[in-house]
Amino acid sequence: MPDIFPHLDYKPKLPQRMDHGIGIVGTGGIVNYAHLPAYKKAGFKVVGITDRNREQAERTAKEHGIGKVYASLDELLRQPEIEIVDIAVYPAEQVAIVEQAAAAGKHLLCQKPLSDEYPKAVRSVELAERAKVKIAVNQQMRWDAGIRCTRLLMDDGWLGTPTYAAIQVHCKTDWSLWPWIYQGKHVEIMFHSIHYIDSLRYLLGDPAYVFTSGSRAPGETTQAETKTLTTWEYTSGLQVLIDVCHTTWQDDAYAIFRFEGTEGVIKGTIGLMYNYPTGRPDTLEFMSKRNPGYWFAARLDSMWIPDAFAGPMASLMRSIENGSEPETSGRDNLRTLQVVFAQYRSIAEKRAVRPEEISA
Numbered sequence: 001m002p003d004i005f006p007h008l009d010y011k012p013k014l015p016q017r018m019d020h021g022i023g024i025v026g027t028g029g030i031v032n033y034a035h036l037p038a039y040k041k042a043g044f045k046v047v048g049i050t051d052r053n054r055e056q057a058e059r060t061a062k063e064h065g066i067g068k069v070y071a072s073l074d075e076l077l078r079q080p081e082i083e084i085v086d087i088a089v090y091p092a093e094q095v096a097i098v099e100q101a102a103a104a105g106k107h108l109l110c111q112k113p114l115s116d117e118y119p120k121a122v123r124s125v126e127l128a129e130r131a132k133v134k135i136a137v138n139q140q141m142r143w144d145a146g147i148r149c150t151r152l153l154m155d156d157g158w159l160g161t162p163t164y165a166a167i168q169v170h171c172k173t174d175w176s177l178w179p180w181i182y183q184g185k186h187v188e189i190m191f192h193s194i195h196y197i198d199s200l201r202y203l204l205g206d207p208a209y210v211f212t213s214g215s216r217a218p219g220e221t222t223q224a225e226t227k228t229l230t231t232w233e234y235t236s237g238l239q240v241l242i243d244v245c246h247t248t249w250q251d252d253a254y255a256i257f258r259f260e261g262t263e264g265v266i267k268g269t270i271g272l273m274y275n276y277p278t279g280r281p282d283t284l285e286f287m288s289k290r291n292p293g294y295w296f297a298a299r300l301d302s303m304w305i306p307d308a309f310a311g312p313m314a315s316l317m318r319s320i321e322n323g324s325e326p327e328t329s330g331r332d333n334l335r336t337l338q339v340v341f342a343q344y345r346s347i348a349e350k351r352a353v354r355p356e357e358i359s360a
């Protein structure tokens with residue numbers, strides 16, 4: 001019998017106070033099927049919501065039992081009870097809301113991507129810093145069980161020095177959930193792989209070079225990329241593969257991760273991608289040199305949607321309480337966006353790109 005059963009305490013760490021008032025701007029799909037169920041389960045206090053489509057906000061309030069629907073962003077920002085503004089509108093529109101909310105002294109949880117253009121993302125971060133409010137980005141995959149457990153195992157030394165990492169997702173994505181994304185100029189990396197990019201940065205740090213091939217399947221009507229093959233190179237010799245295809249019609253879709261190191265190997269599945277947005281729990285197994293031949297299997301019972309969505313909000317609340325930075329702070333997110341835009345530059349220029357080449 002193996003003598004190792006690591007304790008994997010992977011659930012989000014809650015704040016001390018559960019009464020931080022939240023006001024939500026934009027009440028579309030993701031707020032209804034992820035933010036609000038997650039906040040209810042965690043016990044967070046949503047004071048009120050607003051949407052430029054008033055009927056949509058009314059429907060959302062009714063469905064989730066929210067007390068107030070505000071007629072405008074201005075009205076929401078005037079509420080002293082609201083300490084945190086949770087923004088879930090389209091990326092191009094986010095900076096204008098950040099500007100107003102920061103000026104009103106509200107802390108901010110922005111949706112990913114922080115912006116559709118790197119300079120606008122930098123401006124959002126600077127606006128928050130100047131107003132001395134906290135700004136976090138909803139890169140909640142860092143709290144998905146498989147990723148968080150991988151981090152805990154790495155922190156405890158089970159992996160040793162990382163040598164290879166891969167995330168491979170071949171699925172059939174229903175873009176009709178997001179027609180505005182499918183019609184835009186960026187699809188796969190900007191709206192989907194950005195989660196893998198952020199999670200891999202969280203686990204492994206920043207790559208020195210990225211190289212991406214972007215393409216789409218025959219007959220697709222988008223002008224953007226729906227399948228990408230990416231490699232990252234680190235100065236340490238670590239190599240990363242991100243292999244994502246959203247047009248898998250075959251009946252054996254898969255979403256897997258694998259981390260190899262000098263001391264062990266961790267592998268598993270990303271449950272959400274087997275049936276978005278319902279999903280299923282992740283799986284995770286690891287094998288250590290300390291116990292060769294024995295594969296430890298973690299029992300994971302939480303889901304990316306909604307459970308992981310409590311993570312960025314809890315981290316923001318904790319940062320407000322103790323004066324630290326949120327785990328997915330705006331400043332940290334600029335580095336995720338540098339990788340995102342470096343991958344687009346790589347596709348366009350057919351070369352390896354350093355993330356630092358992306359600047360405001």
Ligand SMILES: NC(=O)c1ccc[n+]([C@@H]2O[C@H](COP(=O)([O-])OP(=O)(O)OC[C@H]3O[C@@H](n4cnc5c(N)ncnc54)[C@H](O)[C@@H]3O)[C@@H](O)[C@H]2O)c1
Binds near residue numbers: 051111113138178191
């Ligand atoms: N974190 C994740 O995993 C995740 C998943 C899906 C979507 N998202 C992000 O969430 C955001 C919203 O996506 P969605 O799928 O909910 O879109 P959606 O179209 O379903 O909803 C967007 C809502 O925002 C409202 N809105 C737009 N601009 C507004 C403004 N200026 N003021 C007030 N309301 C406004 C719209 O009326 C609509 O109700 C996008 O940025 C998307 O990238 C994140």
